[in-house]
Amino acid sequence: MHYIARDALQWKSMGMSAILAGVITAFTALLKYTLSALIHAPLLLAFAHSLNYVASFLLMQAGGFLLASKMPAATAATLVDAMEDPEKDHMTSLHAISHTQFIVTIANLVGAVPASILIDRAFKAMAGHPFLSSAEAQHGVEMLFPHTSGTIFFAIVTGVFLWLSSLATGWTANYLALHKMAETVSNSIRIRNRLGTKRAAKLANWLKHHAAGSAGFIVLGFLLGTMPIVFELFGIPLQVRHVTLAAASLGYALDARHLSGQLTSHDILLAFSGIAMVAVLNIVTSFALSFVLAIRARNIGEAHSHRFLREVGRELLANPFAFIFPRRGN
Numbered sequence: 001m002h003y004i005a006r007d008a009l010q011w012k013s014m015g016m017s018a019i020l021a022g023v024i025t026a027f028t029a030l031l032k033y034t035l036s037a038l039i040h041a042p043l044l045l046a047f048a049h050s051l052n053y054v055a056s057f058l059l060m061q062a063g064g065f066l067l068a069s070k071m072p073a074a075t076a077a078t079l080v081d082a083m084e085d086p087e088k089d090h091m092t093s094l095h096a097i098s099h100t101q102f103i104v105t106i107a108n109l110v111g112a113v114p115a116s117i118l119i120d121r122a123f124k125a126m127a128g129h130p131f132l133s134s135a136e137a138q139h140g141v142e143m144l145f146p147h148t149s150g151t152i153f154f155a156i157v158t159g160v161f162l163w164l165s166s167l168a169t170g171w172t173a174n175y176l177a178l179h180k181m182a183e184t185v186s187n188s189i190r191i192r193n194r195l196g197t198k199r200a201a202k203l204a205n206w207l208k209h210h211a212a213g214s215a216g217f218i219v220l221g222f223l224l225g226t227m228p229i230v231f232e233l234f235g236i237p238l239q240v241r242h243v244t245l246a247a248a249s250l251g252y253a254l255d256a257r258h259l260s261g262q263l264t265s266h267d268i269l270l271a272f273s274g275i276a277m278v279a280v281l282n283i284v285t286s287f288a289l290s291f292v293l294a295i296r297a298r299n300i301g302e303a304h305s306h307r308f309l310r311e312v313g314r315e316l317l318a319n320p321f322a323f324i325f326p327r328r329g330n
Contacts, residue, residue, distance in 0.1 A: 003071045004078065004093075005100045014066055018104040021065035022111020022244060026119055028056040029112075029248035033132065042229050050225030053245075057217035061210065068105035068279070069243060070216070072287035073166030075101065080294040083308060091311065098323040105279050108244045116251025130256035137260070140253025141267050143239075144246060144274030155241040155278040159285025161223040166290055169216030182208035243279040250275065 005011045031052050039045040060067055075097040082093035123131045132140060143149050176182065185191055186204035195203065224240050231238035250271055257263035295305055315322065 003066075003074045003100065004096050005103070006096065011100075011103060014100065015103050015107040017064060018066040018068065018107030019111035020063065021060045021067050022108040022113075022248070023115040024056055024060055024065065025108070025112045025244045025248045026115035026251065028052060029116060029245060029252065030119060030131070032245075032249070033136075033252065042233060046226040046229035048225075049229075050222040052221075053225050054218050054221030057221055058214060061213050061217060066104050066107075067244060068101060068108050069162050069282050069286065070166075070220075071101055071104060072283050073163065073169070073290040076287050076290035077294050079291065080298055080300065083295075083300060083304065084298060090308065091315065094312065095322060099325070101283060102324050105243065105283070109247045109275070109279075112244050112248040113251040113254075116248045117255045120252050120255040124259065130252075130259050132252050132256040134256070134260055134262070137253040137256035138262070140249055141257060141271050144241075144250060144278070145270045146274045146277050147270075149274075150237075150239065151241055151274045152277060152281065154239045155243075155281035156285050157238065158224070158240045158242050158278075159282045160289070161220065161227070161240065162282060162286040163289040164223060165216045165220035166286070168219040169212045172215035173212035176207055176211060181211075241278045241282070243275065243282050246278050247275050 005014050032049060035045065035048045035052060039048055057067070059065075079090065079093055079097060082088040082090040120131050130137070144151055146152055182204045185200060185207060188200070191203070192200045224242060224245075228238050228240055254263060254268065254271070257267065
């Protein structure tokens with residue numbers, strides 16, 4: 001899957017796929033709330049949440065829909081490739097990466113929040129009340145306030161989980177390549193006899209193009225769904241703050257507060273400032289860890305790395321918006 005848009009057509013295509021990923025996440029958040037209300041055994045709830053997230057992520061992968069939080073690991077490796085090649089402009093590569101990351105993140109939110117609100121309105125039309133109770137909606141909004149909750153810390157922890165899932169993707173891809181699994185399946189007489197030639201070819205294609213990504217999504221789903229409850233069993237109040245899931249959950253909470261006449265502009269401002277911080281910390285944490293790992297794996301010198309970081313720092317100070325909005329004509 002390509003994670004960097006090079007022209008307007010790719011921007012449009014990636015933006016639309018990211019919006020659809022956000023819509024899927026709205027249903028994921030709906031099921032998350034439902035499971036929490038129905039299941040009270042902690043470990044069973046952890047497993048149910050994990051399966052919910054995994055199913056959502058795998059559906060996105062099957063449809064080719066982009067999730068912003070999965071991009072940093074791949075784009076970090078691309079940036080290090082540009083640093084290694086003297087013929088490539090690594091600053092141009094970084095700008096292209098940041099522009100694409102920005103549009104995909106915004107598109108995820110544009111899909112997630114309105115879809116959650118529309119689902120909530122449909123639920124109210126059928127049930128006569130919002131999906132969330134007043135207390136649940138208040139908690140759903142206030143849990144994102146950056147100054148009164150653990151949102152900042154939880155977003156960083158979630159960024160680490162995103163990075164760990166990228167390691168699972170990389171390890172799986174390396175294992176499959178090392179053992180030539182796709183070729184083995186495609187050429188295996190026994191597998192072709194059992195599955196048929198066409199099914200064997202489809203399995204080989206899935207192993208080549210989707211198995212590694214699926215492994216990463218499965219690991220991410222279980223990290224997000226299981227780890228908070230496991231830590232809670234030991235008295236550690238760990239939570240996750242995944243930007244798209246948090247935004248989808250916030251949509252239900254905001255609509256319930258609005259329908260009950262309790263929503264204020266202060267709530268909206270603080271909640272969305274929390275979402276913005278979650279987005280930045282998810283992406284920056286995952287990208288930074290992936291970038292450092294890629295630099296060490298490629299044996300890029302410390303002096304080269306420090307020189308690049310100083311160049312990025314100067315560019316950020318001189319023109320920070322260049323990392324968000326592409327120049328006209330690009």
